[in-house]
Amino acid sequence: MAHPQPDIENGFSRHRAVAELLAQTPDGAVDRLRAMADDLKIAYAPNTLKSWRADWRVWLKFCADNSHTPLPASLPTLRAFVLERIAAGRKRATIEHYLATLTVVHRLAELPSPMDSMEARLMWRGLRREHLSARQRQAKGLTLDDVDTIVTSLDPGIPRDIRDAALISTAFETMFRRSELVVLRIEDLSEEADGSGRIFLPSSKTDQDAAGFLQYLSPDTLVLIKAWLAIAGLADGPIFRSTPKSNQPDRYANPLSDRDVARIFKQRALRAGLDAELISGHSTRVGAAQDLIAANFSGAEVMRQGRWKTERMVIRYSESLSAGRGAMARLKKFRKPPKD
Template sequence: MTDNADRYLTAARRESTQRRYRQALEHFELVWGGLLPATSETVVRYLADSAERLSSSTLRAHLAALARWHIRQGFVDPTKAPQVRDVLRGIQALHPHMPRQAEPLQLTELSRCVEWLIAQEAGLTDAAMRGHRRDRALILLGFWRGFRSDDLCRLRAETIQIRAGEGMQLFLPSSKTDRDHRGRSFFVPALRRLCPVQAYEDWIAVTKIQHGPVFRALDRWGHLSEEALHPYSVPRILSRALIRSGVDADRFSGHSLRRGFATWAARNGWGTKALMDYVGWRDVQSALRYIEPDMPFGEFKKRSSDNGRVEQ
């Protein structure tokens, strides 16, 4: 296979997916002591030995990595054997795991965080305020567009256009659900408060970025990197801003921005179809995992009275 072919094959797979596959193979070989190529009997033993330490979703991801390795190397895929699937189903039945979800970031917490970032800019030089402006633009854009961490890190300045008084148009070249890398255009509206467009313009004003990644690493002196932020940096940036603004950050992760917007939209009357189209979800189940419903139990919903007692 030529170097060019290898380059395009690598580009076809997301960096995060490749990383997870490498980690899965390392766990199978180095941690558990398995040998490649593997047999279906070996894979069954691997699943059984790992059942109490790894969740069933993690084991499924490891099976996908093993399957891909065998197919690419020209071997029979051992994960397709009926006994492998039966053991995985048994593990799911005997070791159920409640899926962990990040808590949605509410508008009050978002406001508190952004207001603190703006207040800290007073009297700072352009270099010193870059961190505050980057974090504000990152958080507001992530919230109001419901972007994932890696979506934010893929944004490029040359594909973003500001429409005065309206908002901005941006192009995302690829995403988690865009496996064909066709890309998608998004519109971000200008808002009266907590405006992501104004935050983006403020960030560009102190960095003069015209080409390349929008969100980049900064050193302690405010010097700008040429490389895009790593997606792992987004939850750390959010957590740091929340903590410094006095918000308990332990409840939140990078997904809290996406879940926060979905919850806000649902509570403000957005229909499921409109929300799916705006965020980019392809199926209803994906959308519902992010929404925190406010169910109308009416007179049966418990409420606190003026004297602190709970009434029905």
């Protein structure tokens, strides 16, 4: 028996992320998920629950539009869903995230997950080869040279310019994700005796224990942040805010969104004369990783700075650099010219 839709809107007001996992779920599974609501909220970071909720909404809409039963998911329904997502232009990583979320929900509800079967694995492998075999384009890195080019092109007397200079410099040095940049708070910013700064990030999607991260800021970047806070008259709350053209006293009340961050990176790169086609909200993380690798920092050091749990992304970001350091590149570079 399907669980009624109103539970999504009215039930679990304290655990909205968990509540949305219960829509149209068999009653027995609902009881199990409801019993785990408090533990789920404690065990997982808010961003993890938020991403599950977003994935679940996509799945529920697909099932409702096509008269499919959401739980338990059948293999034909799953195949149709994957094909619909591919047709909608979703990348492989995004679809894999959907499938992982569906697997988690099935296991929490003690229902068999179709992705646990060999048939499902073969289905997904076949669809990947047929539709997603092309290499996914990587975001272009904003390196330190690029950041310097952008910052020097901005006017420190214009609120939006000084904010963007501070934002891009902070993003590069901390290697924070765009979702992390928009939650940074003035209260978590401090200055050291040497003029450098420290910024504390209370939690993130990779910080399941919510221990937080303390990251370094150079004196130059701290100066930019302080100049932005001074020109905007901010003393507490989110550091990076929108800059509307109105002259209202609360014009800087609204924090930036993660989409704003991606837009700013792209616009500022373009206006500074850089190739902005592949600039995204990840570009400062990519560029910082590339600069660190080029400066011969170890993969482990880059992983710690960027807070990656595996070397997969570090290796991917450094592919071009690694190719330039490969055996053939070294041979051609150091080969002695032939004698006349």
